[in-house]
Amino acid sequence: MNLLIQQTVNGLTLGSIYCLVALGLTLIYGIMEVPNFAHGHLYMVGGYVTFFMMTLYGLNYWVSAIISGIVLAVLGILLERLVFNPMRNSPSSNKFIAAVGAMLFLEASARVLWGSDFRSIPAIYDNVVVMGGVRLTEQRLIIIAGAVILMVALYVFIKHTMIGSTIEAMAQNRDGASLVGIDVNRVAMLTFAVASILASAAASLAGPIFLVYPGMGSLIIMKAFVIIVIGGMGSIPGAVLGSFILGLTESLGATYLSSNYKDVVAFAILVLILSIKPSGLFAKGAR
Amino acid sequence: MLDGMKKSNAKLIAYGGFLAVAIAFPFISPNRYYLTVVTLGFIYAIAVYGLNLIVGYLGQLSLAQAGFFGLGAYVSGLLSLKLHLSFWISLPMAAVVTTLVALLVGLISFRTRGHYFVIFTLCIGVIINLVIEKWDDLTGGVRGLIGIPRPTSIGPIDFISLESQYYLVLFFLSLTIFVMSQIASSLVGRTFKSIRNSEELAATLGINVMRNKLLAFGIAAFFTGIAGALFAGYIRFIGPDISNPHLTFEFLLFLLIGGQATIAGPLVGTLIATGLTESLQFMQEYRMVVFGALLIIIVKFFPGGLVGAAMKLKTKIEKRMNKANKSVNAPSKGENHAAKNRGFN
Amino acid sequence: MLLKTEALTKNFGGLTALNKVDFEIQESEIVAIIGPNGAGKSTFFNLISGYYPACSGTISFLGKDMTRTPTHEFACRGIGRTFQTTNLFTDSTVLDNLIIGYRSKTKMGMLDAIFNTSRARRDEGASREKATEVLEFIGLTEVKGQPVGNISQEAAKRLAIGLALVTEPRLLLLDEPAAGVNHGETNELAKLIKKIQQTGTTVCLIEHKVQMVMNLAHRIMVLNYGSKIAEGTPKEISNNERVIEAYLGGTAHA
Ligand SMILES: Nc1ncnc2c1ncn2[C@@H]1O[C@H](COP(=O)(O)OP(=O)(O)OP(=O)(O)O)[C@@H](O)[C@H]1O
Numbered sequence: 029m030n031l032l033i034q035q036t037v038n039g040l041t042l043g044s045i046y047c048l049v050a051l052g053l054t055l056i057y058g059i060m061e062v063p064n065f066a067h068g069h070l071y072m073v074g075g076y077v078t079f080f081m082m083t084l085y086g087l088n089y090w091v092s093a094i095i096s097g098i099v100l101a102v103l104g105i106l107l108e109r110l111v112f113n114p115m116r117n118s119p120s121s122n123k124f125i126a127a128v129g130a131m132l133f134l135e136a137s138a139r140v141l142w143g144s145d146f147r148s149i150p151a152i153y154d155n156v157v158v159m160g161g162v163r164l165t166e167q168r169l170i171i172i173a174g175a176v177i178l179m180v181a182l183y184v185f186i187k188h189t190m191i192g193s194t195i196e197a198m199a200q201n202r203d204g205a206s207l208v209g210i211d212v213n214r215v216a217m218l219t220f221a222v223a224s225i226l227a228s229a230a231a232s233l234a235g236p237i238f239l240v241y242p243g244m245g246s247l248i249i250m251k252a253f254v255i256i257v258i259g260g261m262g263s264i265p266g267a268v269l270g271s272f273i274l275g276l277t278e279s280l281g282a283t284y285l286s287s288n289y290k291d292v293v294a295f296a297i298l299v300l301i302l303s304i305k306p307s308g309l310f311a312k313g314a315r
Numbered sequence: 316m317l318d319g320m321k322k323s324n325a326k327l328i329a330y331g332g333f334l335a336v337a338i339a340f341p342f343i344s345p346n347r348y349y350l351t352v353v354t355l356g357f358i359y360a361i362a363v364y365g366l367n368l369i370v371g372y373l374g375q376l377s378l379a380q381a382g383f384f385g386l387g388a389y390v391s392g393l394l395s396l397k398l399h400l401s402f403w404i405s406l407p408m409a410a411v412v413t414t415l416v417a418l419l420v421g422l423i424s425f426r427t428r429g430h431y432f433v434i435f436t437l438c439i440g441v442i443i444n445l446v447i448e449k450w451d452d453l454t455g456g457v458r459g460l461i462g463i464p465r466p467t468s469i470g471p472i473d474f475i476s477l478e479s480q481y482y483l484v485l486f487f488l489s490l491t492i493f494v495m496s497q498i499a500s501s502l503v504g505r506t507f508k509s510i511r512n513s514e515e516l517a518a519t520l521g522i523n524v525m526r527n528k529l530l531a532f533g534i535a536a537f538f539t540g541i542a543g544a545l546f547a548g549y550i551r552f553i554g555p556d557i558s559n560p561h562l563t564f565e566f567l568l569f570l571l572i573g574g575q576a577t578i579a580g581p582l583v584g585t586l587i588a589t590g591l592t593e594s595l596q597f598m599q600e601y602r603m604v605v606f607g608a609l610l611i612i613i614v615k616f617f618p619g620g621l622v623g624a625a626m627k628l629k630t631k632i633e634k635r636m637n638k639a640n641k642s643v644n645a646p647s648k649g650e651n652h653a654a655k656n657r658g659f660n
Numbered sequence: 661m662l663l664k665t666e667a668l669t670k671n672f673g674g675l676t677a678l679n680k681v682d683f684e685i686q687e688s689e690i691v692a693i694i695g696p697n698g699a700g701k702s703t704f705f706n707l708i709s710g711y712y713p714a715c716s717g718t719i720s721f722l723g724k725d726m727t728r729t730p731t732h733e734f735a736c737r738g739i740g741r742t743f744q745t746t747n748l749f750t751d752s753t754v755l756d757n758l759i760i761g762y763r764s765k766t767k768m769g770m771l772d773a774i775f776n777t778s779r780a781r782r783d784e785g786a787s788r789e790k791a792t793e794v795l796e797f798i799g800l801t802e803v804k805g806q807p808v809g810n811i812s813q814e815a816a817k818r819l820a821i822g823l824a825l826v827t828e829p830r831l832l833l834l835d836e837p838a839a840g841v842n843h844g845e846t847n848e849l850a851k852l853i854k855k856i857q858q859t860g861t862t863v864c865l866i867e868h869k870v871q872m873v874m875n876l877a878h879r880i881m882v883l884n885y886g887s888k889i890a891e892g893t894p895k896e897i898s899n900n901e902r903v904i905e906a907y908l909g910g911t912a913h914a
């Protein structure tokens with residue numbers, strides 16, 4: 029029983045991290061209609077920035093995380109300007125290939141700049157809390173709480189600010205008439221900035237538990253894709269739901285089925301879903 | 316009619332030229348190292364031809380290709396290592412198994428569309444990669460397969476020397492190029508291209524889109540499987556890495572550098588990219604930094620790759636020469652034709 | 661009877677684009693479908709050409725039920741069509757478009773291609789011959805080598821019709837064949853349509869140009885808000901109260 033609760037909490041932790049990454053991915057997809065292959069690598073860079081802020085400059089964890097968010101926002105905007113904006117009118121497979129190029133570039137740059145070693149963001153909240161017989165590190169609770177706070181913040185941003193609701197309108201209705209008078213460029217840049225901040229927050233939160241290394245973006249981006257396919261590409265609630273479904277499935281699957289094949293689970297779910305419903309679980313529109 | 320003959324003559328000359336150079340290469344190559352690099356390049360090129368059929372001609376961005384390459388390599392490697400089968404049995408087996416798996420994958424993945432297809436095939440690639448890595452008992456997990464036997468000799472011909480292996484790979488490469496160019500110039504290849512251009516229109520004209528996609532996907536996998544088996548027999552050590560999606564991305568890069576939907580593109584791109592990689596050894600670290608940026612620049616500015624750019628240049632020059640000719644001997648047949656066209660517009 | 665629909669219906673989300681339409685098309689006639697914008701005319705075409713599956717109702721062609729038939733089978737069974745927004749293979753030449761259009765009539769497969777068998781050569785020859793014949797018929801022989809991006813709008817419209825003809829249809833569906841071309845060209849297109857009918861192909865067309873419809877069609881069906889509101893000869897239709905009302909009351913566009 030305790031094991032079940034323990035693994036559920038782990039699943040929620042995992043789901044929280046996935047959620048922050050998948051939310052950004054789905055936002056970008058909604059606005060630009062391009063699966064941003066490099067998104068996992070923004071997450072990776074975010075992890076490194078926080079790590080170096082703490083270890084090189086001795087900054088506080090939270091300050092480092094904020095700086096990392098700012099740096100990533102800039103990087104996200106650069107990515108939009110240099111890669112996706114110029115490709116706006118290209119065929120969709122070319123956009124995808126450009127995103128792959130950006131991903132390879134970021135990963136290789138990280139290897140060149142920072143080496144291939146595994147690093148860990150210093151843990152400052154590693155006390156163990158015992159709750160109802162379940163032992164948890166504080167960091168796990170911080171991850172879950174942090175993700176919830178950011179999700180609420182995102183919700184408020186989208187529902188209660190002009191620009192936020194513009195993003196939502198654009199995501200839901202790309203070529204509708206309601207878009208008259210919207211500065212598409214500004215919205216695109218802002219979306220990339222917000223998505224990158226979420227990715228960097230995910231990495232800062234996860235860094236003390238999981239590790240920081242150049243390849244860390246590859247696996248999470250694939251999982252984020254699985255999530256947004258489950259949740260419907262471009263859908264925000266779908267991404268949240270999909271993240272926790274995947275986090276819990278993986279965590280419980282690893283315990284009760286096979287830890288060796290834990291990473292296969294995500295992809296198997298996707299293959300299963302698309303085999304049954306080729307247009308995704310929550311597809312919109314006719315046909 | 317005359318035009319067609321001219322074209323097929325030019326084609327013959329191009330093939331003859333390539334074959335002559337390729338056959339002479341071991342004799343003129345200054346050192347054996349180049350020979351190993353080119354052999355490996357040829358093997359990759361076979362897989363890239365497969366990718367070209369899917370991405371270039373059919374217009375479907377499949378990211379499962381490294382998975383199929385790895386599958387071919389492991390099937391062939393395991394059959395010759397564990398069951399001691401001859402290379403000449405394990406190679407076709409590898410091609411057949413890879414094709415069957417691909418057909419199964421295609422049956423599901425071609426029901427999805429657009430980005431779903433790309434993500435789906437990527438996931439298939441990852442699954443194959445993970446299964447190879449985790450199925451320790453069969454595949455040796457991350458340790459890989461070591462000591463895969465060389466291709467079995469056929470009568471008096473053995474494949475021990477580097478040269479003989481080079482010629483073996485060259486044989487399969489030529490076969491691949493032959494098959495691909497036959498397909499590309501036939502109605503079958505045009506059908507693929509029409510699907511790339513507009514699936515809806517093709518279906519409206521009575522073309523069975525699903526069957527054609529499966530056909531292209533199967534043939535691509537067949538050759539990718541052969542490439543995998545050749546790799547296993549040549550390198551003789553394989554690890555899960557050869558099925559990693561990163562290899563798919565490299566294939567994609569090779570294809571884009573050379574030029575998609577062209578017959579020379581995959582070979583040109585693969586040789587140039589692997590050649591560059593090898594000659595820039597000192598900057599091995601920076602390789603993917605450069606390639607990543609290159610990929611973006613190519614899709615943005617040169618979507619036709621080197622071969623595409625060359626063909627564009629050629630038609631431009633021809634046009635200019637035609638014009639020059641025309642102004643010399645006034646109302647030629649070409650002029651007449653052009654005038655009519657103008658009238659129509 | 662060539663084609664028959666019964667209670668044919670299509671919904672897009674909450675919108676009923678086509679509502680229980682019963683219609684019949686007889687062999688070798690020219691029938692027209694008219695109606696205000698958004699009336700469901702193109703949707704009707706999309707259903708009877710297998711482009712969309714119907715939500716309910718049935719389609720039968722030459723007495724055989726086609727309601728659940730996949731898209732590509734429609735062309736094979738003899739229904740050819742054009743699209744409202746001219747749809748061509750933009751990356752190839754005029755001739756190559758038509759050659760591909762004949763593909764469903766050829767039998768060569770992969771192995772024929774690889775070994776360049778006699779069947780492959782026969783099929784390639786037949787495709788070229790058919791394409792050339794259709795080029796002549798639609799009057800585009802002169803631009804056969806041009807990429808389709810280079811030809812005029814009217815030529816593109818003809819080519820789209822040719823692309824449907826090359827599949828040797830029994831029934832040809834034309835969605836606004838004369839939209840966006842000038843008066844003289846419209847007359848030329850009308851002549852072409854007449855010529856197609858005279859070679860024994862049944863034609864069903866959607867058209868907003870009333871003059872053209874009145875001159876060409878033997879019979880007219882009028883759709884409004886997805887429902888059939890009238891059917892009859894051009895004369896009957898032009899005197900029909902409901903039709904006049906629909907055109908004057910709705911978003912008129914005649
Ligand atoms: N794929 C689709 N998805 C959703 N709605 C559609 C779709 N296709 C058509 N509609 C809607 O169905 C209705 C009928 O459209 P349809 O294209 O059949 O009209 P039409 O009579 O051809 O009009 P027009 O004269 O403008 O071509 C319209 O309201 C249209 O918006």
Ligand SMILES: [Mg+2]
Pocket residue numbers: 701702703744
């Ligand atoms: Mg219409």
